[in-house]
Amino acid sequence: MIPVLVFDIETIPDVAGLRALQEHPATTSDAEVAAAAFAARRERTGSDFLPHHLHRVAAISCVFRDDEGFRVRSLGTLEEAEPKLIHDFFRIIDRYTPQLVSWNGSGFDLPVLHYRAMIHGVTASRYWEMGDEDRDFKWNNYLSRYHTRHMDLMDLLALYTGRANAPLDDLAKLCGFPGKLGVDGSQVWTLFSEGRLKEIRDYCETDVVNTYLVYCRFLLMRGVMTKESYEEEVALVRSSLAELDAPHWKEYLAAW
Numbered sequence: 001m002i003p004v005l006v007f008d009i010e011t012i013p014d015v016a017g018l019r020a021l022q023e024h025p026a027t028t029s030d031a032e033v034a035a036a037a038f039a040a041r042r043e044r045t046g047s048d049f050l051p052h053h054l055h056r057v058a059a060i061s062c063v064f065r066d067d068e069g070f071r072v073r074s075l076g077t078l079e080e081a082e083p084k085l086i087h088d089f090f091r092i093i094d095r096y097t098p099q100l101v102s103w104n105g106s107g108f109d110l111p112v113l114h115y116r117a118m119i120h121g122v123t124a125s126r127y128w129e130m131g132d133e134d135r136d137f138k139w140n141n142y143l144s145r146y147h148t149r150h151m152d153l154m155d156l157l158a159l160y161t162g163r164a165n166a167p168l169d170d171l172a173k174l175c176g177f178p179g180k181l182g183v184d185g186s187q188v189w190t191l192f193s194e195g196r197l198k199e200i201r202d203y204c205e206t207d208v209v210n211t212y213l214v215y216c217r218f219l220l221m222r223g224v225m226t227k228e229s230y231e232e233e234v235a236l237v238r239s240s241l242a243e244l245d246a247p248h249w250k251e252y253l254a255a256w
Helices: 015-021 030-045 082-096 105-120 153-157 168-174 185-193 197-222 227-242 247-255
Strands: 004-013 055-066 069-074 099-102 150-152
Touching: 004 015, 004 030, 004 082, 004 105, 004 185, 004 197, 015 030, 015 055, 030 185, 055 082, 055 105, 055 197, 069 197, 069 227, 082 105, 099 105, 099 153, 099 197, 105 150, 105 153, 150 153, 153 197, 168 197, 185 197, 197 227, 197 247, 227 247
Parallel strands: 004 099, 099 150
Antiparallel strands: 004 055, 055 069
């Protein structure tokens, strides 16, 4: 089978970038720099959601499904810096050329990863292939909106119409999956500021499992999976998670 890589990122304000672009006294704390950026953005747009290029990647979590089974994990360690996480993500693509699956990956995750990879000088040649070296990528690559090497399920299910977008949490729960477990993206900066990166990674991991389960339901709807193969795949996810000892998976399975 073609390997499937489901991914999700969690981000925080790029405080170093904000300091480089704006004038702040040397005594200004990171929290104050971020708060000023949020306030300016809110005044300008009505939302404190910063532009994509001012996000810093705090966590990248992945589901990897291939002939060897189902795995879920966050890239890197709690101590490793952003460039290493981004390098590891694109290295997986370079090595396996997987089917990428995301929820709003085209609208958020991948643009952020593009900017951060550029800022840090991370090479991602296979990901950026558009047919110059591999002719197959001319007709199906990771970058063109209507190609399928990257499948943004939110974008596709809404038929590329933003007003029809659905939240992953809602759709997962409507399909009978657990959805989010008490944490959402709006809390990530607060958690990070409190030194709770492990909780951010745990939350991100549950999101990619939700996305994979919704992806399986999508394959059932398309007829790519039969009812039997779909049920077998869902059972594999359950049994694989049951083998993991981390508390967030026990909570996830209990909610399921």
